[in-house]
Amino acid sequence: MDMRPVYESHKQFLQHHQHRFRGERWVLKTPAHMAWLDALFAVYPDACMIQCHRDPARIIPSLSNNLLEYRKLYSTLRPSGTYGMLELQANSLRKVDAFRARPEYRDRFIDAHYLDVQADPLAVVRRIYRHFGLALTEESEAAMRAWLERDRSDHARAPTHSYQLDDFGIDYAEIDKHLGDYIERFDVALER
Secondary structure: EEEEEEEEHHHHHHHOOOOOOOOOOOOOOHHHHHHHHHHHHHHOOOOEEEEEEHHHHHHHHHHHHHHHHHHHHHOOOOOOOOHHHHHHHHHHHHHEEEHOOOHHHHEEEEEEEEHHHHHHHHHHHHHHHOOOOOOOOOHHHHHHHHHHHHHHHHHHHHOOOOOOOOHHHHHHHHHHHHHHHHHHOOOOOOOO
16 A cells, blocks of 8 residues: 555644644654555655664553444444454564664664653653754753653643553463563563
8 A cells, every 4th residue: 555645644733733833843643553654654754763662561451442443433343352452563563673674764763662651751762853853942841741640640630541462362371472582572570
């Protein structure tokens, strides 16, 4: 599937959306981009990628639960399994590895581990800015710090989500079978 026309429309939409409030850069967040990095970089040639890493044993049930919630809107049928999320993530991560191994893109990626972000988010932000040669002003850092304080307060009051691997018919061995090489390669801390 050629995703370049999709990204071209995406870029036009973002340009239209920001035409009166122009900023220096767009920050986009979704793991969906993993499968189409060639198209993304063709349309956004100056893209900088932050690859976030977290124990797949936490990610896969979360993604599967999201799909289950969407499915509930249209159906009472609940098939077992991860709705393909385990295989999709494993395949997508292999595509990312191959893409970022290309010499012209190696310095366009930086890694951010979930537990590091949770422990000291601004230290991770500073490292990202340095890696990409971006200026982090005191004003920007103060705004981030204020946002973090509000966000943590909001999270403390928000409802929690509860789901487990076995809710989707998988276990750690199945996760490790598909994603063990990823865990090892990126030294992903386990949250088990």
